[in-house]
Amino acid sequence: MTSGLITTALLxxxxxxxxxxxxxxxxxEGNGAIGGDRLSGHGIIAPDGVPAPPKxxxxxxxxxxxxxxxxxxxxxPHGHYAPASTLKTLTAVTLIPRLDKDLKVKPSExxxxxxxSAVGIVPEPIYKVDDLMRALLMVSGNDAAVALAEANxxxxxxxxxxxxxxxxxxxxxxxxxTPHGLDEPGQRSSAYDLALIARAGLKLPAFRxxxxxxxxxxxxxxxxGKKKKKADRDGQDQEGPDRDGQSRDDGDSPAPTxxxxxxxxxxxxxxxxxxxxxxxxxxxxxxxxxLGSFVGAARRDGHTIIVVIMxxxxxxxxxxxxxxxxxxxxxxxxxxxxxxxxxxxxxxPSSSVLAVRPxxxxxxxxxxxxxxxxxxPRVATLVLGAGLAGGLAVVGYGVVRRRRRADV
Numbered sequence: 001m002t003s004g005l006i007t008t009a010l011l012x013x014x015x016x017x018x019x020x021x022x023x024x025x026x027x028x029e030g031n032g033a034i035g036g037d038r039l040s041g042h043g044i045i046a047p048d049g050v051p052a053p054p055k056x057x058x059x060x061x062x063x064x065x066x067x068x069x070x071x072x073x074x075x076x077p078h079g080h081y082a083p084a085s086t087l088k089t090l091t092a093v094t095l096i097p098r099l100d101k102d103l104k105v106k107p108s109e110x111x112x113x114x115x116x117s118a119v120g121i122v123p124e125p126i127y128k129v130d131d132l133m134r135a136l137l138m139v140s141g142n143d144a145a146v147a148l149a150e151a152n153x154x155x156x157x158x159x160x161x162x163x164x165x166x167x168x169x170x171x172x173x174x175x176x177x178t179p180h181g182l183d184e185p186g187q188r189s190s191a192y193d194l195a196l197i198a199r200a201g202l203k204l205p206a207f208r209x210x211x212x213x214x215x216x217x218x219x220x221x222x223x224x225g226k227k228k229k230k231a232d233r234d235g236q237d238q239e240g241p242d243r244d245g246q247s248r249d250d251g252d253s254p255a256p257t258x259x260x261x262x263x264x265x266x267x268x269x270x271x272x273x274x275x276x277x278x279x280x281x282x283x284x285x286x287x288x289x290x291l292g293s294f295v296g297a298a299r300r301d302g303h304t305i306i307v308v309i310m311x312x313x314x315x316x317x318x319x320x321x322x323x324x325x326x327x328x329x330x331x332x333x334x335x336x337x338x339x340x341x342x343x344x345x346x347x348x349p350s351s352s353v354l355a356v357r358p359x360x361x362x363x364x365x366x367x368x369x370x371x372x373x374x375x376x377p378r379v380a381t382l383v384l385g386a387g388l389a390g391g392l393a394v395v396g397y398g399v400v401r402r403r404r405r406a407d408v
Contacts, residue, residue: 033078034170035071035192036338045074047334054322058292059311062191063327064340066199066297066304071338072327074191078173081310083189085117085140085285086293087181090174090189092137092210093201094165095148095158101130101206103151111146116182118143119218119266126219135218137210137283138268145180155179170344171196183289191308196340198282198295198306211281214273217263271317272296276324280304292316298324303331 033040046052053063053073060076071077106125119141121127132148135141149158162176173190174197181187201207272279278300285293292312297304305327307320 033338034172035077035341036336039071039074039077039192039338042076042079045077045337047072047330047337050330050334051326053326054319056309056316056319056323057312057314058309058316058319060191060309061323062195062306062308063323064195064199064306065327065331065336066202066306066340068336069199069340069342070331070336071192071195071340072330072334072336074337077192077338078190079310080173080188080190081293082183082187082287082290083174083181083194083285083310084183084287084290084293085142085181086194086283086295086308086310087176087178087187087189087285088136088140088145089194089197089201089283089295090162090166090171090176091145091148091158091179092133092207093169093197093204094162095152096133096204096206098161099129099148099151101128101133103129105129105132105147105151107143107147108150111143111150114142114146114180114182116142116180121147122221124221126221131219133206134210134213134216135266137207137281138213138216139266140269140283140285142180142182145178149179166193166197168343169193169196169200170341181285181287181290183287189310191310192338192340194293194295194308194310195306198297198308199340200343201282202280202297202304208280211270211283212273213268213281215265215267218266220262220264222262270296272298272321276321282306294320296320296324298328300328303328305331 038045044053056075058075060074060079060081062074062077063072064070065072104125105127107121107123107127109123112121112123117140119135119139121132121135121141121143127147129148129151132141132144132151135144136148146155149155152158152161158179159176162179163174166172166174166176171189171193173188174193175186175188177184177187201211268281269284270279270281273281276298278298280297280299282295282297284295290311292314293308293310294312294316295306295308297306299305305324307323307327309316309320309323312319
């Protein structure tokens with residue numbers, strides 16, 4: 001027993017273990033957090049000897065060097081927050097390696113009628129996985145997210161795969177309950193985890209292509225024109241809040257091509273694409289519970305900086321740009337305040353090493369953060385039962401449906 005041991009308690013297992021009814025023991029040692037002890041803090045965590053990071057209204061943020069994994073600055077990096085559509089980054093990282101991009105998909109009626117942001121799919125076999133991935137990451141299509149989950153074998157299997165992927169990346173603050181990020185009890189992530197997931201995504205060529213595409217063609221049904229007019233009459237495609245909480249109007253979308261194959265164009269929601277030098281993209285999100293969230297990456301002079309913000313009450317684009325500027329300016333001058341850890345080693349049947357830190361009072365979930373050992377010197381040990389194996393809106397037909405919970 002080490003001197004740093006604080007307590008041993010029976011706590012809730014990670015989702016995969018809970019699904020199997022397996023007991024989990026947490027042995028907590030010290031106050032270590034995934035990525036380093038300093039990242040267990042809740043306030044601003046900044047390096048000495050360089051200018052302080054720019055101010056942001058976000059409750060949590062991370063600025064990191066994607067190449068080295070160095071965390072340059074942070075605020076409440078392991079705090080638990082509702083992720084909104086930034087969770088779609090995990091959906092993409094999980095499903096891109098699992099699904100053939102040329103696979104044809106016929107979405108179900110359920111997929112076509114998901115609330116919130118939608119690209120406007122119909123239950124016809126006119127979509128490839130490639131099309132749906134673009135819709136997922138470019139225009140935050142909740143309908144595309146469900147259709148992709150169906151192509152992967154269903155919602156339950158996809159959620160299990162997403163949580164397994166999060167654990168493999170050591171994103172232990174993250175619990176996925178949906179593939180699209182609409183608010184669900186217990187669904188959460190952290191700024192640190194979203195940085196880990198984005199870093200993993202940037203290693204996938206298809207992911208990089210999707211997030212950096214400004215405008216793309218999307219298949220449209222042959223009777224698109226009639227459906228579009230009906231949607232306009234029913235008020236389904238009118239003004240709604242955009243990423244900054246301002247108004248936008250989808251009614252001026254151009255008509256699709258008249259001859260087969262019909263398509264319309266969709267434009268990326270990331271307002272920094274084409275306006276911020278070196279912007280690669282990634283994903284933004286918003287719900288009434290999560291507020292504004294954003295994961296972004298930019299590359300200059302051969303170096304990539306990742307910025308994540310969570311729980312932002314208003315317009316964040318300018319703040320994100322300033323945080324990126326700061327990251328590029330100090331990345332060779334600032335001593336890292338932490339580290340983005342690499343993927344977890346394959347767990348043994350008997351134990352796995354985890355790090356624990358409490359959630360903040362601002363967090364939507366009271367459950368404490370937990371994760372496997374990265375760079376932290378003091379950690380918690382997970383003891384499993386014997387025999388356990390390794391555990392802008394859419395241009396064209398896209399709509400934002402009436403909903404109880406908005407996600408744009």
